[in-house]
Amino acid sequence: MAGMQSHGKMKVPVLVILVGCLFFVLTVVPSCLMRATANDQDDAGAKKAFAEAAEVLFHPRCLNCHPAGDAPTVGNDRGAHLFNVKRGPEGKGIAPLNCTLCHRETNPPGGPPGVPNWHMPPENMPMTFQGRTPGELCRQLKDPKMNGGKAGDQIVEHITKDPLVGWAWNPGEGRTIPKMSHKDFAAKMNEWVKKGAACPE
Numbered sequence: 207m208a209g210m211q212s213h214g215k216m217k218v219p220v221l222v223i224l225v226g227c228l229f230f231v232l233t234v235v236p237s238c239l240m241r242a243t244a245n246d247q248d249d250a251g252a253k254k255a256f257a258e259a260a261e262v263l264f265h266p267r268c269l270n271c272h273p274a275g276d277a278p279t280v281g282n283d284r285g286a287h288l289f290n291v292k293r294g295p296e297g298k299g300i301a302p303l304n305c306t307l308c309h310r311e312t313n314p315p316g317g318p319p320g321v322p323n324w325h326m327p328p329e330n331m332p333m334t335f336q337g338r339t340p341g342e343l344c345r346q347l348k349d350p351k352m353n354g355g356k357a358g359d360q361i362v363e364h365i366t367k368d369p370l371v372g373w374a375w376n377p378g379e380g381r382t383i384p385k386m387s388h389k390d391f392a393a394k395m396n397e398w399v400k401k402g403a404a405c406p407e
């Protein structure tokens with residue numbers, strides 16, 4: 207009988223400990239997780255990073271192939287393209303004036319710029335940069351319905367590895383390049399994503 211009473215007394219502290227642990231899990235742990243998430247979510251930092259990266263996105267090297275209409279523009283002054291070429295359904299021009307007819311894999315001296323698989327965004331996802339504000343462009347870039355279903359890390363991978371993006375820093379003779387380096391541009395876009403991808407107004 208004494209043993210049973212002793213055993214019964216031991217159950218009370220164990221029960222108290224279990225209740226205490228449960229309270230900790232249900233209240234303290236979620237609070238810590240929320241604080242960690244809040245630390246990762248830096249709206250002001252994300253907006254600043256995108257605004258700085260937008261200087262590259264609004265450079266002629268990007269704007270020329272991301273026009274407001276279906277005709278690409280050319281040069282540092284974004285003039286009209288020769289031969290009235292158009293985007294086409296896949297962004298590769300309309301035969302016989304396909305983009306790669308003139309835009310080859312390299313930049314020939316005095317000739318049309320070139321890089322492998324030269325093209326514009328397709329008709330169903332035009333990715334217009336011209337005429338956008340930084341906020342409008344930001345919201346467009348992160349909208350899966352407008353960016354080809356890409357998540358933030360896929361956007362960063364695209365601007366880091368796609369040869370067409372990299373070409374902007376090696377456009378050939380007579381063409382200006384963005385002031386920000388490709389490496390710094392990719393880092394700013396990555397910072398934007400990691401801080402929550404908030405957009406400027």
